[in-house]
Amino acid sequence: MDMLDRMSKASSDLRAGLTQEAADKATPHLREMLRCVAVAITDEEGTVLSWDGGANDHYEYLRDTVARAINNCHKEHVDHRKLGCELQGPCSLHSVVVVPLVVEGDVAGTLIVVSGVASKRQIRMAEETARFVSTQLELEVVQKQRQALAQAEVKALRAQISPHFVYNALNTISSLIRTDPSHARELLQEFAEFTRYSFRTDGLFTTLADELTNIHRYLTIEQARYGARLSVRLRIAPEVLQVVLPFLVLQPLVENAVRHGLAKKPGGGMLTITAEDNGNEALISVEDDGVGMDPDRLDDIKDAHQTGAHVGIGNINDRMRTVFGAEYALVVETAPNAGTKVILKVPKFARNVLPNLNIGSQMTDEPMTAEQPAVRA
Template sequence: MTDFLLWEMIERMSVAATLAFLLSQFSVFRRMIYRQGNFSEKAAITIVFGIIGILGTYAGIPVSDALANSRVIGVMAAGLIGGPIMGTAAGIIAGGHRYLLGGFTAFSCGISSICEGLLAGLIHRYYHEKLIPWWIALVAGVVGEVMQMIIILLTAHPYDMARNLVDAIGMPMILANSLGVAIFMLIIKTAIYTQEQVGAEQSHKALDIATKTLPYLRHGLDRSSAQATAQIIFNAGSYDAVAITDTEQVLAFVGVESTHHSADTLGLTLATSQVLSRGEMHIAQNAFEIGCSCKNCKLASAIIVPLKRANRVIGTLKLYYTRANAVGHGDRVFASGIAHLFSTQLELTEIDRQAKLVARAELKALYAQINPHFLFNTLNTITSLVRTKPDLARELLLKLGAMFRHTLHKTGRNITLKEELSQVRAYLAIEQARHGEKLVIQEMISQDVEKYLIPTLTIQPLVENAIKHGLQPKENGGCIIISAKEEGPDIVITICDDGVGMDVEGRCPLTVPAPECIGLSNVHERLRGQYGTGYGLSLMSAPGSGTTVTLRIPKRMHDEGEECA
C-alpha cells in the first residue's frame, strides 16, 4: 500500500511541475522572484498559490477517511517565493478549504497548512538570495511534512485512527511532497535563468552594435549616420529589415521592402507615428498593426522604440520580421537596450555641440577630457560584465546615461552639493566596477553642507585625477577619501588619496598646468573666476606620499539657475 501510494503521489506531481513552468512565464511572477512586487501583485500571486494548494487537495488519494495529498507544494512554494505573509495567507486559503471538506483530520490539516506556509516564509526571510535553491526547498518540504504528521498525531481524534493514518501516508507524503516542492522551485529557477541568459545575450549583442555605431552617431542623427547604423544592425543577421527615422521622415531603411519604405517613397507608418507621439515602445505583431500604406508589404511584425535626447523624442528605431507574431522577449530586451545606448550617444553628441558654444576655453578642455576616453572605458567594462553580472551591467548603463544627461542639462550652472555628490557617486560606481577591490572609497560628508551651491563638474574632475594619476600607477590601487564640512563662512571639501603623489614644489599643476592634469587647473581657475582669488584649490603632495586637494568656496544658497562665471 505504501509503495502504491508513493507512486500515485509522484504521478500527481506533474501537475505542480506544469504550473511552476507556466507561472515562470509571467512578468508579475518574476517580479516576486526579484522581490519587487507591489501589494496587489503579491495578493494575486498568493491567491494563485492558494488555488494550487486546493488543486493538490482535490488530487488527493482517499485513505481512511482522509486524503494523501500534495496541498503543501503550493503552500510552501508561496512562502519560499513571497515570504511569511504570502506563505501564511496561501496556507489559510488551502487549509481553510480543506477544513470545510470535513473529516477527522480536517482541523489538523488546516492548521498544518498554515504552519507549513509560515515555515517556508521564514526560510525566505532569512535566505537573502533571489530564489531558494532546490535542496533547501527539499529540506523545507521534509521538515514541513514531518511537522504535519506530528500535528495530526497531536490534534486528530481518535488517536488510534490518527496513528494508523500517519503510518499509512506519512512516508509517501514526506518523500513525494518534499520532492515536489524541490522540483517546483527547480523548474522556476531553470526557466527564469534561461530567460536571463537570453536577456544577457541580447544585451551583449546591443553593446557590440553600439560600439560599432559610435563613430557614426557621434556626428548626430542624419541620413548618413542612420544608414550606417541601420546597416550594422541588419548585418547582425537577426532581422529581415531595419529602419531609423527622425520625427518627420525615414532616414534609413535596410532589408526586405527597402524599395518602397525609403524616405523618397512612403512616409512614416501609423505605428511609427504613435511611438513618436507617445514616446513608448510599440510592438506590432501583424501587418495591420504596422500600418504600412502599401497593401502588398511583406513586413508582418515589428518592434519600434523611440530615440530620445534630453527626454525628448527625436526619432525611432524599427526592427522588422516577415513573419507575424515573431517579436519575442529577446527582441524587447535588445531593442530597448540598443535604443538606450543610441539615445545616450546622441546626448553625448549634443554635449559636444554644447561644449563648442561654451565661451570659456577651460570648460571646453574639461569636457574634451571627460567624454571620449571615459565613455569607451566604461563601455568596455560593461561589455565584460554583461554575461557574468547582467544586473550590474544594466545598473552601470543607467548610471552612465544619468551622468551624461546631468552634464548636458547642468552645464555652466550652479547646483547643490548634494547633486554634485550624486554625480560623483555615479562616476565612482562605474570606476569601482572597472577596478574592483583596487579602488576603495570613503566619504565624510556633513549633511549640513549639502544644501549649498557649487559649480557643476567641480568635484568629479578632482576625483578622476586622483584615480588616474594617483592610484592607477600603483599595482595594488589604493583609497580615496572625500570629505566636506563647514568652516566659518566657507565650505571646505578635500579629496585625499594614498597614491604615488607628485613633486608639487618642482612643478605645481595649479600654477604651471600639465597636459595630464588639466582638470585641476580648470577647476581652480573656474572657482577663482567666480568667487575671487581667495577661493579655489590648494594642493599638498610628495612623491610616494599621496595627494590631498583642498577646495574652498563660500556658502551660497541662491537659485540653481545662477550661471557660473
C-alpha cells in the same frame, strides 16, 4: 545716510543694464540725490528711456544738445535762453547738463540733469553722478563677460573628460553583459546619468549634493573596473549639502585621484572625500593615498588647461578664483609616494551664485551624506 541709501538703490537698479525698466527705477533715486527739477536717461541714440520730474515736455528743445553730447563724448551745458523755449514767463528748465554715459570707452547713453538754478556745483554733481551711473553699467557688462567666460570654461572642461574613462566604462559594461546582465544594466544606467549630468547645456552652478551624486555614479563604474583596488571613504557633513559651487569642479578631481594616484599604485588604495562645515564656508577635500607627485610640478599642472595630464586642474583653479576670488584658489598637498590632497574652500553665500534648479530637481539618486566606511567592490 539718505544719500547713501539712494546710491545703493540706484546701484542695484542699474546692475540690470541700460533698459527702460532699469532707468525708470533709477531716475527717482538719482533726482533725490541731485535735488534737482528733473533727471532723465537716454540710450546711445538719444531716445529717452526715463524722465523723472518736471519739464519733460521740453525734450524737443534738447535733442540737438543731447546729440552733441553723444557725438562728441563730452558734457553739454545750456541754459533756458539758448534752448529756444517759447514759454512766456518763468520756466523750470533754467539750466540743463547733459553728460554722456561711457561704458568701456563707448557712449551707451546720456544723463540729463535739469535744474532751476545754474551753478558750477550742480554741473560738477551731474558729472559725478554720470560717472557713478557709468560705473554701475560697466560692472553689469563685466558680470556678463564673467558669465560668458565661465560658460566657455565649462565647455572646455567637458572636452577634457577622459575618453579613456568612456572607453573603459563601456568595455567594463560589455564584459558584464553575459556574466552578470543585471549588474551590467545597473552600470549602464549609472553611465547614462553620469553623461547626462556632465554634458548638460544649462547652468553654471550646482549644489554639493548634486555634484556628489554624480561622483557616486562615476565611482560606481570605476569600482566595477578596479574591484578591490579602489576603496572609497566619505565624510560628508549634511549641513553643507546645499552649498552652491561651480558646476563640475569635484568630479575631475576625483577622476585625477583615481587615474593618476591610485591606478598607478600597486594594489590600489583609498580615496577619501570630505566636506565639512567651516563657519561661513564649506571645506571640501579630495584625497588619495596613491603615488603622489613632485610638488614642483604643481604650478605647471595648475597652468595646464589643454593637456590631459591632469583633467581640468588649471580650469577648475581659474573658475574658483574667478567666481569667488583669489583666496579661493585650489590648495594641493602632495609628495612622491605620499598621495595627493586637493582642498577647496567654498563660501556659503556669494553674489550671483545660484544653482540650476531645473537640473537639481531632476536628480533622483540619494546624495552621499554622512560618514561612510571604506567601500570595496
